[in-house]
Amino acid sequence: MTGMTGTVRTEAAAALRGSRAAWAFGVLGVTWLAAILFADGFDSVANVRYLVQTASFLGIVAVGQTLVVIMSGIDLSVSGVVALSAVVCAKVASGTGGGASGIAAALALCALVGAVNAAGVVWLRVPPMVMTLATGTVLSGALLVYTDGSPSSAHLPLLDSLANGRLLGVPWAFVLWLAVTAVAGWLLHLSRTGRYAFALGAGEDAARASGVPLGATAFTAYVSCAVLAGVAGLVLLGFTGTSSLTMGNPYQLLSIASVVLGGTSILGGRGHLLGTVGGALLLTLLTALLISWNLSEGVRQVVLGVLIIGLLLVYARERRT
Amino acid sequence: MAPLLSVEELSKSFAGNQVLREVSFTVEPGEVLALVGENGAGKSTVLSLVTGLLVPDSGRIVHDGAPVSRAWSPHRARAAGIGSVHQELSLNPHQSVAENIFLGAWPSRRGLVRGRDLAARALPLLERVGLDIDPRTRAGRLPLGCRQLVELAKALAGEPRLLILDEATSALDEEQVGAVFRAVRELRERGGSVMFVSHRMAELFAISDRLTVLKDGAVMATREREQTDHDDIVRLMVGRELSDLFPEKVTGPTGEPLLRARDLTVDGACCAVDLDLVPGRILGLGGLQGQGQREVLRALFGLARHTGHVTLDGRPVRLPSPRDAIRHGIAYVPEDRKTEGVHTARSVRDNLALPSLCSLAPGRRLGTVDRAAETRLVGELVERLQVKATSPAQEARRLSGGNQQKVALAKWLPTGPRVLLLAEPTRGIDIGTKREIYHLLRRLADDGLAVLVTSGDTMELVGLCDEVAVLYEGKVVDRLTGPALTEERLVRASVMGTGMGTDPDVKRVLAPDADPKTEPGSVAHA
Numbered sequence: 001m002t003g004m005t006g007t008v009r010t011e012a013a014a015a016l017r018g019s020r021a022a023w024a025f026g027v028l029g030v031t032w033l034a035a036i037l038f039a040d041g042f043d044s045v046a047n048v049r050y051l052v053q054t055a056s057f058l059g060i061v062a063v064g065q066t067l068v069v070i071m072s073g074i075d076l077s078v079s080g081v082v083a084l085s086a087v088v089c090a091k092v093a094s095g096t097g098g099g100a101s102g103i104a105a106a107l108a109l110c111a112l113v114g115a116v117n118a119a120g121v122v123w124l125r126v127p128p129m130v131m132t133l134a135t136g137t138v139l140s141g142a143l144l145v146y147t148d149g150s151p152s153s154a155h156l157p158l159l160d161s162l163a164n165g166r167l168l169g170v171p172w173a174f175v176l177w178l179a180v181t182a183v184a185g186w187l188l189h190l191s192r193t194g195r196y197a198f199a200l201g202a203g204e205d206a207a208r209a210s211g212v213p214l215g216a217t218a219f220t221a222y223v224s225c226a227v228l229a230g231v232a233g234l235v236l237l238g239f240t241g242t243s244s245l246t247m248g249n250p251y252q253l254l255s256i257a258s259v260v261l262g263g264t265s266i267l268g269g270r271g272h273l274l275g276t277v278g279g280a281l282l283l284t285l286l287t288a289l290l291i292s293w294n295l296s297e298g299v300r301q302v303v304l305g306v307l308i309i310g311l312l313l314v315y316a317r318e319r320r321t
Numbered sequence: 322m323a324p325l326l327s328v329e330e331l332s333k334s335f336a337g338n339q340v341l342r343e344v345s346f347t348v349e350p351g352e353v354l355a356l357v358g359e360n361g362a363g364k365s366t367v368l369s370l371v372t373g374l375l376v377p378d379s380g381r382i383v384h385d386g387a388p389v390s391r392a393w394s395p396h397r398a399r400a401a402g403i404g405s406v407h408q409e410l411s412l413n414p415h416q417s418v419a420e421n422i423f424l425g426a427w428p429s430r431r432g433l434v435r436g437r438d439l440a441a442r443a444l445p446l447l448e449r450v451g452l453d454i455d456p457r458t459r460a461g462r463l464p465l466g467c468r469q470l471v472e473l474a475k476a477l478a479g480e481p482r483l484l485i486l487d488e489a490t491s492a493l494d495e496e497q498v499g500a501v502f503r504a505v506r507e508l509r510e511r512g513g514s515v516m517f518v519s520h521r522m523a524e525l526f527a528i529s530d531r532l533t534v535l536k537d538g539a540v541m542a543t544r545e546r547e548q549t550d551h552d553d554i555v556r557l558m559v560g561r562e563l564s565d566l567f568p569e570k571v572t573g574p575t576g577e578p579l580l581r582a583r584d585l586t587v588d589g590a591c592c593a594v595d596l597d598l599v600p601g602r603i604l605g606l607g608g609l610q611g612q613g614q615r616e617v618l619r620a621l622f623g624l625a626r627h628t629g630h631v632t633l634d635g636r637p638v639r640l641p642s643p644r645d646a647i648r649h650g651i652a653y654v655p656e657d658r659k660t661e662g663v664h665t666a667r668s669v670r671d672n673l674a675l676p677s678l679c680s681l682a683p684g685r686r687l688g689t690v691d692r693a694a695e696t697r698l699v700g701e702l703v704e705r706l707q708v709k710a711t712s713p714a715q716e717a718r719r720l721s722g723g724n725q726q727k728v729a730l731a732k733w734l735p736t737g738p739r740v741l742l743l744a745e746p747t748r749g750i751d752i753g754t755k756r757e758i759y760h761l762l763r764r765l766a767d768d769g770l771a772v773l774v775t776s777g778d779t780m781e782l783v784g785l786c787d788e789v790a791v792l793y794e795g796k797v798v799d800r801l802t803g804p805a806l807t808e809e810r811l812v813r814a815s816v817m818g819t820g821m822g823t824d825p826d827v828k829r830v831l832a833p834d835a836d837p838k839t840e841p842g843s844v845a846h847a
Contacts, residue, residue: 190689192682199675202664209624209661210675210732211647269666 020263021275023315028282035285039292049171053163055284056173057232057239059277061251062258063177063184064228066276067221069259070188072201072268073128075222077117078229078255080139081110082248085233087143090154090243099156107230113139114226118219136252143245151243159238173235177277180228185273193220201268254283257308263315283308323386325350325514326371326483331380333366340366342539343380348483353505353515355525358535359558359751364518367535368487371516372405373398384483404481406472408488408749414461419443421460422475446474449507451500465492466610473501477508484508484515490524491749494610494777495812502528520749521778522551534558558752566756567784568763575599579771580651580740582621585629590616591795593629598740598771603762605786606775608815613795614775615656618742621773622646622653633740647676649740652733654726656744656775662729665718669710672717672728673699677735702731707757723754730758734765741765741772747781759785779808779815793818 035042061078068075085106093102113135120131143151165172188194196217199207208214232251237243256266262279264271286307290300324347333341341363348354356364369375371382373393382389384401412421419439436457443456450470460468469492476484484505490498505515505528519525525532526546534541534557541557578597585594591613598604606614620627623640631638633649640646646653655661663672674681674695681698682690699713706727710720717725726746733741746762747755762785766772776782782789788802791814799814801807 186689192678192688192690195671195675195678195682195690198667198671199664202666203660205657205661206664207675209622209643209653209655211644212675213644269664 019272020315021272021278022263024262024275024278024282027311027315028278028285031282031285031289035289039289041292042289049166049169051284051288052174052281053171054288055281056171056177057236058251058254058258058284059177059280060180060232060235061229062255062262062276062280063180063273064225065255066259066262066264066271066273067184067188067197068128068225069256069264069266070194070201070268070271071197071217071221072204073121073218073221074132074256074266075117075225075229076129076132076252077113077136077139078225079248079250079252080136080143081113081226081229082233082236082251083143083243083245084113084139085110085230086237086243086247087147087151087245089156089159089234089237090152091147093154093156094152099154099158102154102156103158103234106234107227110226110230110233111223114223115219117226118215118222121222122215122218140245147245149245151245153242154237155241156238159234160241161238163235163238173239176231176235180231181273181277184224184228187220187224188273193217197221198269201265201270203269255280258283261308261311282311324348324383325385327383328367328371329381329383331367331370331377331382333370333375333378340538341370341377342537344535344538344540345380346533346540346543348514348516350482350514351509351512352530353509353517353528355517355519355529355532356535357518357525357532357554357558359753362535362558362751363538364535365487366538368405368485368516368518371398372403372485399479402480402482403485404476404479404483405485405487406469406476406489408491410465410468410472412460412468412471412475414459416460417457418447418454418460418463418471419456421471422446422456422478424475443474446478447471449477450474450504451497464611466494466497469493470497470500473504477504481508482513484513485518486515487518488520488749490519490521492610492777494815495779496609496816498524520751520755522554523780525554526551555752566752566759568760570787571601571767576601579634580621581630581632581635583630583632585617585620585627585631587613587616587620587625587627590625591620591792594790594792594795594797596773596790596797598773600739600769600771601766602787603766603772603774603785605782605789606773606792607779607782607789607811608792610777612792612815614792615744617792618653618744618773618775621740622651622742624653647736650736650738651740651742652676652736652738654729654733654741654743654746656748658722658725658729659718663717663725663732665716665725667717668714669703669708669717669720669728670695670699670713673702673713673732676732680735698735702734705734706731706761721751721754723750723758726750726758727754730761739770741770743772743774745776746774747776747778755781779811783808783811791815 041047061082065075065078088109089102089106092105093099097105117132117135120126121128162172162176167175188197196212199210199212200214200217204214233248236247258279259276260266261282262271262275262277264275286304290303295303326348328344328346330343330345331341332339332343344363344367346354356367358364366375370377373395382393413424422443423439440456447454447456450473452467452470452474454463454467460471463471469489473489490501493501508515517525517529529546531543531545532549532554533543534554536558544553576599579600580598582594582596585596586592594617596604606617608614616625619625621631621640623642623646631640638649643653659665677698678690681695682688702708703710703713708727708731709724717728720728747758762772774786783806786806788800789806789811790797791799791801791811793815798818801810801814
């Protein structure tokens with residue numbers, strides 16, 4: 001009996017070692033411990049609270065990005081979509097419409113952008129990288145025209161409490177992130193659509209020959225990703241109270257880095273959504289650490305980039321086949 | 322004379338699983354040694370050790386009188402004159418045939434590679450393997466069989482003294498196999514040696530001088546070809562007689578066709594093909610490699626654009642996509658099992674459940690997959706087809722070819738197909754699994770499925786099918802059934818392109834002592 005529990009335990013340990021998502025949380029734990037020991041202020045509850053709150057903005061975008069990457073796509077328009085959502089919502093809300101119509105308009109536009117991405121990839125067969133990059137470029141140009149270069153600010157009580165409020169001491173933004181992760185986790189790991197997404201990512205030819213609905217799966221993933229980027233934009237709007245054309249920029253590459261550091265294969269077909277949560281927390285923590293060392297913006301970016309590469313080399317390399 | 326290559330008591334284990342046990346054999350200069358054994362018997366491992374892809378746990382390899390160094394590698398093996406051609410293709414599809422042949426050793430003039438020089442040097446090599454193609458063609462545009470021959474030309478370009486052919490003929494039709502054999506004999510006459518691995522017994526006996534039989538990682542015996550026969554070798558391989566390889570065929574009147582195709586045409590592949598698929602019957606599509614067999618199946622599964630009328634149960638159906646075909650109860654087991662048949666990076670479980678997700682994750686569960694039902698379904702399929710996997714969670718790429726093929730077939734069974742299309746269902750699969758698949762197909766037909774099979778293996782078509790339609794340049798040129806369905810008639814129709822050919826000597830492409838100058842399709846060479 002003890003032998004059997006022993007085997008089960010060894011197997012579980014082996015599975016954990018083999019799981020890149022577990023690695024992401026392991027590295028996160030070690031980094032956090034190091035931060036508490038060697039940097040100031042990382043042991044306070046307020047700091048943890050602030051960290052998970054800021055990680056939520058990145059995390060929500062990264063959850064959407066995971067859906068797309070799993071089916072071997074990539075979404076390079078998320079920075080544009082984050083800005084689109086915030087700018088449109090602020091403009092509508094500060095103009096004639098109310099807050100609710102601002103939010104609805106913003107999310108509807110984001111869904112439309114996602115649908116355009118999917119249509120280009122599925123029907124026009126444009127490579128995802130090119131298609132979404134082009135969409136993102138069109139978006140930032142369109143926003144410049146739409147706002148005349150001066151985006152409006154808006155104070156929406158709903159978004160404000162979503163971004164800055166707390167539920168039993170836990171930031172609402174973090175709760176929202178967890179809820180989004182739960183729904184997306186169901187979609188990706190428990191539902192039919194998720195199986196189709198994994199199958200598509202593991203091999204398009206075999207997926208087609210097995211009757212996987214390629215179009216519907218791609219639309220679901222790209223639209224979900226764009227809507228989630230839109231949600232992140234709204235929360236950011238609530239956080240800062242103002243919109244800007246470049247507010248989405250940091251989330252473009254960081255969302256992809258979160259996905260990959262979370263152990264998901266950038267080629268699709270392998271990975272777990274929870275890993276992305278670990279990846280987003282890890283990247284946010286690293287950024288906060290670098291800020292606490294008073295490094296200049298430029299040096300910070302250099303160090304962060306090098307750290308991302310280093311971590312990828314440690315546990316998230318693509319295996320040779 | 323000292324042997325060219327001598328393998329001495331090689332053993333090899335992977336993760337505690339011993340796959341080779343003290344394997345010893347020799348290859349003499351100027352001989353063709355066949356390595357025979359079921360999938361998993363250790364043939365590939367032996368060859369990987371010889372070519373330096375793997376390092377043995379114990380034992381040694383003596384090449385050319387001296388033990389190979391510890392740093393033996395594929396590169397060194399090539400430099401030492403060991404060339405190899407594998408079943409898995411290694412050509413770069415975007416480069417020309419000539420560039421592929423000389424890959425890594427492009428002749429250059431002051432650092433510039435001249436396409437014309439390359440092409441000129443490639444031509445004699447292509448002639449040696451019986452290929453009449455422009456060396457500047459992109460490799461990816463060639464049909465599978467031709468690409469395999471280009472691989473052979475690439476191996477010959479290195480002027481090997483030992484040529485290893487690992488299932489290198491499995492994608493070839495009989496004429497192309499004849500070309501490979503010519504190249505092998507030519508090499509043998511020059512004093513070169515060949516190690517030959519194939520699942521086709523006729524080929525082994527046609528070309529080899531000696532046969533070494535492997536079973537479960539150990540050498541069972543090495544036999545001179547003159548002193549053995551098919552049954553002897555098969556007995557050594559599996560301990561089973563050959564006679565029950567194919568199941569009994571059905572007799573009695575034919576029912577109404579279930580699927581009827583008329584004027585089925587795919588641009589550039591097949592033209593005005595008429596087929597009737599009858600429940601309970603296995604129909605074969607024969608012919609030389611690349612006569613449109615593959616495209617007929619792809620058209621019927623909605624993977625190839627086609628014109629013509631297809632009716633199912635008398636009602637016309639359109640098949641623009643695989644999803645439409647699947648909805649009509651058509652299932653397809655493709656030729657290219659690693660890219661289309663199974664997801665090699667996904668688990669056996671995920672592969673088996675994929676086509677059944679609509680019933681495993683119904684709308685009333687909001688599309689949530691019923692894990693318990695999935696486990697049941699996967700367990701039943703693994704049991705029913707005897708899929709050998711360590712667990713359903715094992716990745717499909719870790720399975721042997723035969724078990725991958727079982728997965729590619731098994732995954733359709735829960736969807737309740739009525740028409741089953743299979744392309745080359747037993748290519749590169751060991752004889753034991755072949756037998757299981759033949760019997761399974763017959764049982765499925767007995768349960769009322771209409772089965773359509775393409776195969777490059779004449780014996781398989783004759784042994785398995787109730788009727789065989791022979792394709793030649795995209796047209797059906799003959800239909801053989803009952804007593805008329807013989808290997809000779811089938812080969813004749815395939816080669817002549819007519820139903821009533823008269824040349825009795827068509828089978829000589831496989832005969833070991835045929836005069837190369839009179840073989841069909843042979844290229845004159847000095």
